[in-house]
Amino acid sequence: MERPEELAREMPSASIERLPTYLRALGDLAARGVVGTSSTELADLAGVRPAQLRKDLSYLGSLGTRGVGYDVVRLRDQVGAALGDAQELRVAIVGVGNLGHALANYSGLVARGFTVAALLDASAAVVGQTVAGLVVEDVAGLHGIVQARGVSIVVIAVPGDRAQEVCDAVVAAGVREILSFAPCALQVPPGVELRSVDVGSELQILAFHSRVRQER
């Protein structure tokens, strides 16, 4: 409470991962002109329990008013600040295939305050093309581009058999935050934050539940 930054540093990762959901719910409430809310309402919108929402928010400080609830706009701004809202972080996308294409055109990135600063690919067939208003550049120039444009997050959208080498190059370029869509486990040194999204795995997890269901 005395030092919010210290507390935020100790926020459990499980809580951190729910913040974006809360931020979105708060944005929706604000857009609807709702002024005040409660942990019950907000938790409902986010699909969690009220106590969990309160505990999660408590790591960011004392953001509500006892006996009253939360001010929607104020809370939105505070959660947004925790998520680096006003930072205008620059993102580079490596791999401009089907998925890279879709990501480059995804309005959600800009809507959440990110700037797509570069599109990179290894294939001569793609380099030079204009996608989402950006000219695709050669991945060989990764290091220089990251440095020159202040890229802080890189999205890896290349085939699995290229992902580790691209990942290594990204780390070597000094990037500390990586989001990978490659369907394989990537090795990163300590201090680098890697998150992975794999559509195939998600479907397989659903398939597991489907199979268990059938067995009964």
Add this chain to the structure above:
Amino acid sequence: MERPEELAREMPSASIERLPTYLRALGDLAARGVVGTSSTELADLAGVRPAQLRKDLSYLGSLGTRGVGYDVVRLRDQVGAALGDAQELRVAIVGVGNLGHALANYSGLVARGFTVAALLDASAAVVGQTVAGLVVEDVAGLHGIVQARGVSIVVIAVPGDRAQEVCDAVVAAGVREILSFAPCALQVPPGVELRSVDVGSELQILAFHSRVRQER
């Protein structure tokens, strides 16, 4: 051990979520012609600790040989079976925008044994077009298509403001496994398994770590 199905039913969700990673690592080993492996090697490939891998696999039964290790092909088939490998589950994709397009063309789905059985959209501009060898159909026909083609998993790739209504229709059509790419929390009745992937949230989580890093 006496009743593997019962055990599988009790597998912790945290363990279930790691099975696809193990399966992929095993597939890679098999492709390289490796015959036997150990929990240490496999855990390394999957990015987890050996004890965790052994505990995870133990929920499926006693799959290795003490003092020796695991047979790669055998273990791959057993983990694959747990994930419904041979089931040839049918998937329908609702929303054929940028993302839906990319998903329809994603070779990883077929590679992991899924069949894309239908592409659906609400927009007249898209319905009737051929994407990835399939004609896009009107989402109004969802219920009939799901029933007629035995669709067991639906992927929701529509804009956030349409996601809940589509989700409700999908549930009403009898689907029990849903993967959503919508950037919002969806409400589903108990018994329906919903998984959510939100690229914006993933980036915001990375942004949180980036901000904490800068503060130090």
Add this chain to the structure above:
DNA sequence: CGATGTGAAAATTTTCACAGCT
């Protein structure tokens, strides 16, 4: 009074360390 913020309890997940097989 009423909803937040939070210690404490419960549940889940991870890690340890070694018994048990081959």
Add this chain to the structure above:
DNA sequence: AGCTGTGAAAATTTTCACATCG
């Protein structure tokens, strides 16, 4: 001898329940 399989311990996460304060 060596690696798996697994109870037990440790760590993390969730939930409870209530003191707290506007």
